[in-house]
Amino acid sequence: MRIEQLSIKTLTVGFLLVFTTLAILLSLMAGDYFRKSALLAQAKSLSRIIEIASVQAISNIRKEATGFGSTFNNRNTVRHALEKLQESGHTELLVAQLDDSFQKGFAGMGAIDLVKLRVYDLELKLLCESREGIAGLTPQLPPFLLQRAAGRKGVDRVKALDGLWISPAGPLYSLLLPLGGIRTSGYIEVVVNPNFNLSKIANLTQMPLKIYGTDDKLVYQSEQNKTDGGGMQLPVEYLLHAESGELAYRLIGLEDVEQFKNDMRHTQNIITLSGLVITGIALILALWIFTRLIFRPIGHMMDDINRYSVEGKLSVTARQGNTKEVQALSNAFSDMAKKIQSNIHDLERLSWLDGLTGVANRRCLDIGLDREWRRMQRDKAEVSLLLLDIDFFKLYNDHFGHQGGDDCLKSVASAIASVVTRPGDLVARYGGEEFAVLLPATPSAGALTVAGQILDAIRNLHIVHPCSSVSSVVTLSIGVSTLRPDDELSSFHLIGLADEALYHAKEAGRNQIKVASREDIAKASGT
Amino acid sequence: MKSTIALALFLLHLSFSAFADKPLAPEAVPGTTRVNAEEALEHILAQPKMVIIDSRHAEEYSKGHIEGAINLLDNDTTALSLAKHVSGKNIPILLYCNGERCMRSSNAAKIALKEGYTKIYWFRGGWAEWIEKKLPIAQ
Numbered sequence: 251m252r253i254e255q256l257s258i259k260t261l262t263v264g265f266l267l268v269f270t271t272l273a274i275l276l277s278l279m280a281g282d283y284f285r286k287s288a289l290l291a292q293a294k295s296l297s298r299i300i301e302i303a304s305v306q307a308i309s310n311i312r313k314e315a316t317g318f319g320s321t322f323n324n325r326n327t328v329r330h331a332l333e334k335l336q337e338s339g340h341t342e343l344l345v346a347q348l349d350d351s352f353q354k355g356f357a358g359m360g361a362i363d364l365v366k367l368r369v370y371d372l373e374l375k376l377l378c379e380s381r382e383g384i385a386g387l388t389p390q391l392p393p394f395l396l397q398r399a400a401g402r403k404g405v406d407r408v409k410a411l412d413g414l415w416i417s418p419a420g421p422l423y424s425l426l427l428p429l430g431g432i433r434t435s436g437y438i439e440v441v442v443n444p445n446f447n448l449s450k451i452a453n454l455t456q457m458p459l460k461i462y463g464t465d466d467k468l469v470y471q472s473e474q475n476k477t478d479g480g481g482m483q484l485p486v487e488y489l490l491h492a493e494s495g496e497l498a499y500r501l502i503g504l505e506d507v508e509q510f511k512n513d514m515r516h517t518q519n520i521i522t523l524s525g526l527v528i529t530g531i532a533l534i535l536a537l538w539i540f541t542r543l544i545f546r547p548i549g550h551m552m553d554d555i556n557r558y559s560v561e562g563k564l565s566v567t568a569r570q571g572n573t574k575e576v577q578a579l580s581n582a583f584s585d586m587a588k589k590i591q592s593n594i595h596d597l598e599r600l601s602w603l604d605g606l607t608g609v610a611n612r613r614c615l616d617i618g619l620d621r622e623w624r625r626m627q628r629d630k631a632e633v634s635l636l637l638l639d640i641d642f643f644k645l646y647n648d649h650f651g652h653q654g655g656d657d658c659l660k661s662v663a664s665a666i667a668s669v670v671t672r673p674g675d676l677v678a679r680y681g682g683e684e685f686a687v688l689l690p691a692t693p694s695a696g697a698l699t700v701a702g703q704i705l706d707a708i709r710n711l712h713i714v715h716p717c718s719s720v721s722s723v724v725t726l727s728i729g730v731s732t733l734r735p736d737d738e739l740s741s742f743h744l745i746g747l748a749d750e751a752l753y754h755a756k757e758a759g760r761n762q763i764k765v766a767s768r769e770d771i772a773k774a775s776g777t
Numbered sequence: 778m779k780s781t782i783a784l785a786l787f788l789l790h791l792s793f794s795a796f797a798d799k800p801l802a803p804e805a806v807p808g809t810t811r812v813n814a815e816e817a818l819e820h821i822l823a824q825p826k827m828v829i830i831d832s833r834h835a836e837e838y839s840k841g842h843i844e845g846a847i848n849l850l851d852n853d854t855t856a857l858s859l860a861k862h863v864s865g866k867n868i869p870i871l872l873y874c875n876g877e878r879c880m881r882s883s884n885a886a887k888i889a890l891k892e893g894y895t896k897i898y899w900f901r902g903g904w905a906e907w908i909e910k911k912l913p914i915a916q
Binding site: 316320321323324404405406408409410411427428431432433434 | 843910911
């Protein structure tokens with residue numbers, strides 16, 4: 251399609267439709283993106299909740315293990331067993347004390363799952379361990395504890411150390427406490443299985459939970475998890491790392507997001523719908539603004555131009571309430587139209603006038619005569635015509651030159667016009683030095699009076715004419731004809747009769763008036 | 778309605794003021810040596826004659842305290858009670874209580890100072906700092 255075949259309106263509406271389509275797509279995409287983002291944010295928030303719960307669980311283990319270690323340390327039987335160990339190197343008494351906690355229990359045994367107790371000397375060498383608890387642990391401090399404890403000096407050596415580590419049996423928690431208090435004689439390692447405490451997270455977070463240990467082995471699954479078969483479950487993952495940086499646990503919470511999803515869908519619908527409504531309003535507003543500020547004003551201007559081409563009438567109405575550009579265009583167009591109209595008017599006026607004398611020209615006389623003839627025929631009134639000729643004008647011209655002749659013609663025309671002042675009467679230059687005066691609704695007597703006044707007026711101009719044989723000043727010869735138009739006569743007859751009368755006036759010696767004779771009129775009527 | 782809001786705002790202001798105005802223990806007690814947990818422990822280990830005074834209530838003391846500490850509430854800290862536990866004016870004394878928001882040990886330190894004890898160590902961080910630094914607990 252060529253650009254010339256497209257209107258601004260089509261282009262604008264097309265553009266707005268494309269824009270609307272894109273806006274609708276954007277609304278749909280925004281809604282979808284919002285839903286996905288919300289789900290992701292929800293998963294992140296829930297992951298953070300599991301993280302906090304995990305930190306809380308480890309903190310509980312630390313608190314309980316520290317409590318257990320301190321109590322153990324302060325027992326007199328333990329102090330006694332330690333003294334025996336230092337004196338004789340026998341570990342039996344101490345091992346019995348270690349096993350005692352497993353066999354007979356301890357305060358806080360419901361809060362932690364104690365799996366091993368081990369005793370080390372000041373050089374962190376394993377002295378003995380409980381017979382109870384899990385077997386198969388490497389007989390030394392977990393590497394991360396060994397690394398941290400080995401480098402300590404001074405009073406720092408009595409500070410407790412703890413953390414998660416990966417044993418051959420899976421992730422474990424160890425707390426290293428100085429044995430014998432501030433005047434430490436060795437260390438005790440309290441080893442706890444964190445699975446027990448981590449499983450409590452499900453109660454804290456109120457969401458089904460699965461816990462995977464090392465090698466992705468499922469170590470815990472909450473009751474809700476086993477039986478749940480409800481709505482959409484959003485898996486929320488949190489990774490718990492050992493002190494060495496290795497992955498210790500993978501906790502998967504399953505949040506029932508059916509309600510959340512419904513809320514999201516509702517919000518997504520609102521976002522999409524809002525987008526569509528806003529787009530619709532924007533489209534309507536844009537169309538209204540374009541129509542109001544561009545299409546309509548341009549349409550009005552085009553109507554004005556069309557009216558000019560059809561009716562030939564230039565009428566641009568200056569309308570208010572347009573934009574600056576359209577107003578300027580309208581004003582410019584209006585000014586241009588006014589100038590064109592003014593020029594046309596001037597041209598029209600000039601086309602009816604004689605350029606030299608300023609009175610009507612022959613063409614104007616012909617049209618005026620024709621019009622008045624028909625009007626008088628309708629009104630059944632008489633119409634008179636005077637034909638006037640400047641006597642010996644050729645000689646005057648020869649004597650005074652063309653400039654003098656032109657000046658004379660102007661003066662004569664002006665004098666005739668000063669006499670013929672009745673509305674509807676017409677003074678015209680008939681040709682050369684001849685003038686005509688059309689007097690509608692004027693009988694012969696009236697015409698004669700006017701002719702006499704003209705003759706006097708010219709004489710009174712006192713334009714010296716040295717070459718005239720009839721007077722010392724410029725004079726006129728006038729032929730007068732009067733007819734009552736009917737179907738058998740035409741305006742040509744009126745002219746012919748006036749011309750005839752003028753001829754008679756010249757023949758009779760010029761500087762006089764001759765009225766068309768009754769015979770001539772009768773002859774004209776007869777033909 | 779306006780008066781209710783004004784009252785609520787006033788009470789809110791009071792509660793915040795109460796929290797903000799809750800006094801801290803002084804930064805220092807002139808005439809005593811301020812120590813942190815590690816320094817306290819170093820002194821305990823280096824000076825076997827040092828008397829460690831836990832200025833808290835007996836219930837708090839019984840739940841856990843620094844090994845070797847005796848329990849003497851600041852309210853009960855007098856020339857007599859001090860003399861009962863500390864055999865001489867130049868015997869080093871370490872005083873502690875709950876921590877920086879607790880006024881007991883600074884109070885007790887001032888009393889000891891007034892009574893003429895010359896080697897007073899004040900552990901301003903107290904039990905809170907001891908626990909935080911995972912140091913051994915005696916029960």
